[in-house]
Amino acid sequence: MKIKATLEKIPGGMMVVPLLFAALLNTFVPEWLRIGNFTQALFVDGASTLIALFLLCTGAQINLRNVGVSLGKGATLLATKWVVGAIVGLLAYMFAGDNGLWMGLAPIAIIAAMTNSNGGLYVAMVGQYGDKTDRAAYSLLALNDGPFFTMVALAIFGTMGFVDGMFSVVSFVSVLLPIVVGMVLGNLDGDMREFLNKGSSMLIPFFAFALGMGIDFASIIEGGLGGIVLGLLTVFVTGTAGYFVFKMMKWNPIAGAAEGSTAGNAVATPAAIAAASSAFAANVELATVQVAASTVTTAILLPIYVAFLVKRLEKKGVNIPEDYVIEES
Structure with a gap:
């Protein structure tokens, strides 16, 4: 039985x-897995630990030794997505x-989805068009996996008076410390x-299942359409912004557009934010x-959008990626 291949x-x-299967269970038979001990610890209460x-x-994959053009591209993509x-x-x-x-969207979902990107999808896109x-810029892009940049944005908004509930230093560090530990380990030992x-x-399917056990099916129905709209915003707003920023820098604009996605692990960000500050727990x-x-929306739509942009450039006589290949210094 090809479970993994089917899921992929x-x-x-x-x-x-x-996540959706667990939400279905939680809606109709919520007590099935709430039987205590290891079963409940893993499948119901284990989201935070996982x-x-x-x-x-993830932190272990952040390579601090990257320099040159790749570093510049990665930093530019990170900044564009975040801004x-x-x-x-x-x-x-x-x-x-x-x-x-x-407009039916939770602001914390907007920041989590639009500042995070699907690294696998990015690598697949630039593998073909970059x-x-x-491709080397991806190691720096790992920084936008997880809640860090969402936290930075919310902290700034709190200072500006738009968000209630600033993060305490201890709570902020407690969420970031696992990333830092991983980053140290990964850079000390390949x-x-x-x-x-x-x-x-x-770990992704396991923490996704545990998160799903905290979701009622009614919320999925309520959030589904809004999530599709959020996916459209992510592809066309962040992807297009990346395209034009890279074009302005005289880099391959397709690589900039390839960041217009939301990563699967971004689903954990709202829960991580709520753990750092209860002020954000209401719409988690x-x-x-x-x-x-x-x-899901960005994973389907982004490759189509990128292919459209490539054809548009080819009609103008631009060859992708040949016309933008540069050697790293």
């Missing part, structure tokens, strides 16, 4: 399918209704980086399913 055929399947371990494994996502998130906070939502410097890399992928359930829907 579904965009974001390793995250989305376990996410912490996932963040440690665009933060601006849209700020607008959402400014114009949110009494229920804390803007050069080695575009074998540890490779070892922990295997864990990052393996809705934000989680909206981010999940955005993950």
Whole structure:
């Protein structure tokens, strides 16, 4: 029975399918897995521990030794994604209704989805349409996996008076420490980086399932359409911004557009933020399913959008990636 192969055929399947299946169980038979001991600890109450371990494994993949053009491209992509996502998130906070939502979207979901990107999808896109410097930029892009940049945006908004509930230093450090530990281990020992890399992928369906056990099916219905809209915003706003920033820098603009996605692990960000500050707990359930829907939407739509952009450039006589290949210094 090809369970893994089947899940991989579904965009974001390793995250989305376990999450939705668990939400279904939690809606109709919530007590089935709430039987105590190891079963409940893993499948119901284990989300925080599993996410912490996932963040440690992810942190180990951040290579601090990258320099040159790849570093510049990675930093530019990180900055573009964060600035665009933060601006849209700020607008959402400014114009949110009494229920804390803007056009049905949770602002925390907007920031989490639009500042995070699907690294696998990016690598696949630049593998076909980019050069080695575009691919090498991925190691720096690992910094936007997880809650760090979302936390930075929310902390800034709190200072500006748009967000209630600033993070305490201890809470902030407690969420980031697993990433830092992983980063230290990965940079001290390449074998540890490779070892922990295997864990990052393996943990996704398990923490997604545990998160799903905290979601009611009614929330999925409520958040589904909003999540699709969030996915459209991510592809067309952050992807297009990346395209034009890279074009302005005279780099391959397709590599810039390839960042217009939401990663499956971004589904954990709302829960991580709420753990750091209870002020953001109200819409965590809705934000989680909206981010999940955005993950699926971007995984399907971004390759189509990128292919459209490539054809558009080819009609103008630009060859991708040949006309933009550069050697790393």
